[in-house]
Amino acid sequence: MAKKELDWANIGFSYMKTDYRYVSDFKNGKWDEGHITDDANVVLNECAGVLQYSQSCFEGLKAYETEDGRIVTFRPDLNAKRMVDSAKRLEMPPFSEEQFIDALDKVVSANKDWVPPYGSGATLYIRPVMFGSSVVIGVKPADEYQFRMFCTPVGPYFKGGAKPIVVKVSDFDRAAPHGTGNIKAGLNYAMSLHAIVTAHNEGFAENVYLDPATRTTIEETGGANIIFVDADGNLVVPKSASDSILPSVTRRSIVYVAEHILGLKVEERTVRLDEVHNFKEMGLCGTAAVISPVGKINDHGKEICFESGMEKMGPVIQKLYDTLTGIQMGRLEAPEGWIHEIKVD
Numbered sequence: 001m002a003k004k005e006l007d008w009a010n011i012g013f014s015y016m017k018t019d020y021r022y023v024s025d026f027k028n029g030k031w032d033e034g035h036i037t038d039d040a041n042v043v044l045n046e047c048a049g050v051l052q053y054s055q056s057c058f059e060g061l062k063a064y065e066t067e068d069g070r071i072v073t074f075r076p077d078l079n080a081k082r083m084v085d086s087a088k089r090l091e092m093p094p095f096s097e098e099q100f101i102d103a104l105d106k107v108v109s110a111n112k113d114w115v116p117p118y119g120s121g122a123t124l125y126i127r128p129v130m131f132g133s134s135v136v137i138g139v140k141p142a143d144e145y146q147f148r149m150f151c152t153p154v155g156p157y158f159k160g161g162a163k164p165i166v167v168k169v170s171d172f173d174r175a176a177p178h179g180t181g182n183i184k185a186g187l188n189y190a191m192s193l194h195a196i197v198t199a200h201n202e203g204f205a206e207n208v209y210l211d212p213a214t215r216t217t218i219e220e221t222g223g224a225n226i227i228f229v230d231a232d233g234n235l236v237v238p239k240s241a242s243d244s245i246l247p248s249v250t251r252r253s254i255v256y257v258a259e260h261i262l263g264l265k266v267e268e269r270t271v272r273l274d275e276v277h278n279f280k281e282m283g284l285c286g287t288a289a290v291i292s293p294v295g296k297i298n299d300h301g302k303e304i305c306f307e308s309g310m311e312k313m314g315p316v317i318q319k320l321y322d323t324l325t326g327i328q329m330g331r332l333e334a335p336e337g338w339i340h341e342i343k344v345d
């Protein structure tokens, strides 16, 4: 078999059906051993728990081809652990870390021809998802669940370099105080759709959500955590006053890179909206883009402009971006345990 012939640089971020996916079912109190299938469709009863009360959670990670032709994933143990946390919070049966990694190895190796070539800028996006599959009419957790892991190649997030974006301070909240903002639940995204469509219609790339309890501190965007660089060139990372920020793997890795590799100081603390004008750089971090630079925040017509401007990433964020992507792509040595190589037969 050989790599698929795709125009890797121009495939965009959308679903493309690949050859295989992994499926495991939870029945009679346990997960089965799981298997690979070519069937991309799920047949559910009309009364399935996920369709009634949105009992679902998911993850997102990527596989890359390295310069020397290996296929690697980045800290998948953290995605596996976070999915356990998500499942527990939603009264779903956790899928073990070992079985998650086994599923990952199987899915990526079965779809190895879909892993974009090194240097194309494209990557293989992997989507684990779990949902209540048995019937539920009274409000309660389902008795049966399905875990799936599928993948789709995605193009480079930034075509022609990372241009800074403009974001708005949202009038909507993404999550409730002490609700489900800190887990990767599908329902958080259903909640955010109206806000994102509204922001796009107004010409903004993303929403910045404030903490839902006091609406005075910065939380995150719909699908990415936020980082700032202060006037001394150090990293400031917003901490939630109401535990409603999703613990991004990318953000946690950036904090490590900043402290241990680049020697920056890192402050993780609540960040007030009214102090943001003191910062020099802002970025959004998540698996999809790694870091997207933000040039401006629009707060109800008032613009907060970062010194890094609207042309390119600021210098500190650029350094963080280059270091982290270098580690992910195998160009720089990774901290112990960060790179999980997929054994391909």
Ligand SMILES: *Cc1c(COP(=O)(O)O)cnc(C)c1O
Pocket: 060, 184, 220, 221, 222, 223, 224, 225, 246, 247, 248, 249, 250, 251, 285, 286, 287, 288
């Ligand atoms: C997935 C997600 C992120 C980014 O997390 P990564 O693990 O870095 O991909 C940030 N915020 C929200 C709300 C998310 O769902």
